[in-house]
Amino acid sequence: MSFFKRYLKEFMLAFGSLLFLSPIYIMFVNSFKDRSQLYENVLALPETLTFEHYIRAMDRMNFGLAFFNSMVITVISVFFIVILSSMTAWMLVRKDNVWSRIIFMTLIATMLIPFQTIMMPLLQLMDQIMQTTGIPMLNTRGGLIFMHIGFNASLAVFLYHGFIKSIPISLEESAEIDGANKLTVFWKIIFPILKPITVTVIILNVIQIWNDYLLPSLVLTDKDLRTIPLATFYFFGEFTIQWNQAMAGLVLTIIPVVIFYVFAQKHIIRGIGEGAVK
Amino acid sequence: MNKHHNKFWYLLFTLPLIIIFATVVLIPFFIGLFYSFFEWDGFSNNPMVYVGIDNYIALLDDGRFGQSAWLTLKFTIMSLILVNVLGLGFALLVTSALKSTNFARTMFFMPNLIGGLILGYIWQFIFSDAFRIIGDLTGNERIFFNWLNDTDFAMYALVIVFSWQMAGYMMIIYIAGIQSIPGEVMESAQIDGANYWQRFKNIVFPLLMPALTISLFLTLSFGFKIYDTNLSLTGGGPALSTELLAMQIYNEIFGYNNYGYGQAKAIVFFIVIATITLTQVYVTKKREVEM
Numbered sequence: 411m412s413f414f415k416r417y418l419k420e421f422m423l424a425f426g427s428l429l430f431l432s433p434i435y436i437m438f439v440n441s442f443k444d445r446s447q448l449y450e451n452v453l454a455l456p457e458t459l460t461f462e463h464y465i466r467a468m469d470r471m472n473f474g475l476a477f478f479n480s481m482v483i484t485v486i487s488v489f490f491i492v493i494l495s496s497m498t499a500w501m502l503v504r505k506d507n508v509w510s511r512i513i514f515m516t517l518i519a520t521m522l523i524p525f526q527t528i529m530m531p532l533l534q535l536m537d538q539i540m541q542t543t544g545i546p547m548l549n550t551r552g553g554l555i556f557m558h559i560g561f562n563a564s565l566a567v568f569l570y571h572g573f574i575k576s577i578p579i580s581l582e583e584s585a586e587i588d589g590a591n592k593l594t595v596f597w598k599i600i601f602p603i604l605k606p607i608t609v610t611v612i613i614l615n616v617i618q619i620w621n622d623y624l625l626p627s628l629v630l631t632d633k634d635l636r637t638i639p640l641a642t643f644y645f646f647g648e649f650t651i652q653w654n655q656a657m658a659g660l661v662l663t664i665i666p667v668v669i670f671y672v673f674a675q676k677h678i679i680r681g682i683g684e685g686a687v688k
Numbered sequence: 689m690n691k692h693h694n695k696f697w698y699l700l701f702t703l704p705l706i707i708i709f710a711t712v713v714l715i716p717f718f719i720g721l722f723y724s725f726f727e728w729d730g731f732s733n734n735p736m737v738y739v740g741i742d743n744y745i746a747l748l749d750d751g752r753f754g755q756s757a758w759l760t761l762k763f764t765i766m767s768l769i770l771v772n773v774l775g776l777g778f779a780l781l782v783t784s785a786l787k788s789t790n791f792a793r794t795m796f797f798m799p800n801l802i803g804g805l806i807l808g809y810i811w812q813f814i815f816s817d818a819f820r821i822i823g824d825l826t827g828n829e830r831i832f833f834n835w836l837n838d839t840d841f842a843m844y845a846l847v848i849v850f851s852w853q854m855a856g857y858m859m860i861i862y863i864a865g866i867q868s869i870p871g872e873v874m875e876s877a878q879i880d881g882a883n884y885w886q887r888f889k890n891i892v893f894p895l896l897m898p899a900l901t902i903s904l905f906l907t908l909s910f911g912f913k914i915y916d917t918n919l920s921l922t923g924g925g926p927a928l929s930t931e932l933l934a935m936q937i938y939n940e941i942f943g944y945n946n947y948g949y950g951q952a953k954a955i956v957f958f959i960v961i962a963t964i965t966l967t968q969v970y971v972t973k974k975r976e977v978e979m
Contacts, residue, residue, distance in 0.1 A: 423784075452821045520717070522965050564713075623803065
C-alpha cells in the first residue's frame, strides 16, 4: 500500500466514524445557540458560547437531584446484584441437586418474559404488600432497588454460574478441611477469583439500570425521586419545546455516560461482548 | 458437617435472591396470567369480572392489535437488515490493519451506551425541525422535511434510530467472530491469489455464521421489545402509525384502563417473544454442533 493511499484510508475511517456521531454534534452545537441562530442553520458552529441554556435546563430538570437519585439507585442495586447473584450461583453449582437445577432452570426460563408482561401485576402485588405489611415498596428508592435486583438477577446468576463451573473445587475443599465455614470460603477464596465476570456483571447492570425508564416511571411518582431518564421525560413533556434548552438538557444527561465510557471503555466492550455471546 | 448444617448454608446463600426474584418476577407473572381471564378497570373498588378466554378471543378481532403487530414485524425486519449490514460492515472496517481502528470502534459503539429514551429525544430534534431547516437551506425538500409528521417516514426514522443504537453492539459480536478466524487460513488464501471479495465470500462469511445467528436473533428480540425510543421519538404517532406492541400494551392497560384485556395482550406478547428466543437457542445450538 502506498504511503498516500494508506493515510487516505486512515483518514476516511476516522472521519467516517466521527460522521456516524453527527447527531451528537448537532445536539452539542445547538445547545449553545440562541433561537435565531438555531433556525438559521442547525449545522453551523455557534457564534457565541453561552451556558444560559445549560443553567435553565439544569434548573428545570432538577438535574443535581436526578443525578443523585440515579447514582444511589444504580450503585446500591448493582452492589446487591453482585453479592446475591454470585453467592446463589456458587451454591447452585457446588450443590448440584434437584433443587439447584429447578432454581437455575426457572431463573433462565424467566429471562424470556418481557417487562410488559409483568409490569401491571407487579404494581398490584407491590401495592398489596404495602397495604398488608406496611413496607413502602412503591414510590421509594428502596422499593425500586428491590425490583431492579429481581429483574436483573437471572442474567447475573447465569453469567456467574457459567464462570464458577470452570473453577476447580479442590481449593475450596482444602479450606473446608482446615475448618473454614462457607461464608469465609466464599469471600476469601471464591469471590476474588470471580473478578473478571464480576466486572462484566457490573458493566451490564450499570448500563441497564442507569438507562432504565419504564420501571422507575411506574414505581416512582414523587417528583423528588426522579432519576435522570424520568427527569428528561418530564422535561420534554412539561414545556413547549425550546430546542436549544432541550439540547442542553440532553447533553447534561449524556455527560455521565461519556465519563463512564472514557474510564471503563475496554471493560465495557469486553463485557458487552461476553454478555451477548453467552 | 451434618446435613442440617449444610441446609442452613444452602438457604443462607440462595434464599435472599430467590425471595426477591419470586416477588418481582415469578409471582407477578402468574398473577398476570390470572388477570388475563378477567375484565377489570384497575380500580380496586370496582369488581373484577371473570370472562374466561373472552379477552383472547376478542384479540382476534382487534384491528388495532393486528395493525400494531404488523407494524412491529415491519419495524423489526427493516431494523434486522439495517443493523446487521451496518454491524458487519463496521466490524470488517475496524478489524483491518489501519491505526485508526481503535478510535473508530470506540465511536461506533458509543450510541449503545446512551439510553433509548435520550436517543429518541436527540433524534426527535433532528428528524423534525433540524431536517426542515436543512431542507430550507439546501432546497432539498424531498429528503429533508419533517419525517415525524409522515406515517411512513416516522417508521423509517424509528428504524434508523434503533439501528444507530444497535449497530455498534452487533459490531462487537461480529468482531469476536472475525478474530476467531485463523490467520493462516486467510494468509494462505491470499498467497493462492484469492482477492478480498473471494476471501470474504468463501472464508470469512461461512465462518461468521455463528456470530450472524446470535446477532440476527438478538436484533429480533430487542426489536420486538422496543419501547423507550418509540415513546420519545414518535410517541406512537402520527395517527398510531408507529404504535408498536410494547407501547400498545402500556396504553391499553394504563391509558384505556383495560387491565384484563391489556394483560391478555401482554401474555400473547410474551408467547411471541418466547417463541422467537427459543428458536434462537435452538438454531444457535444446532449450528454449534455443525461447526
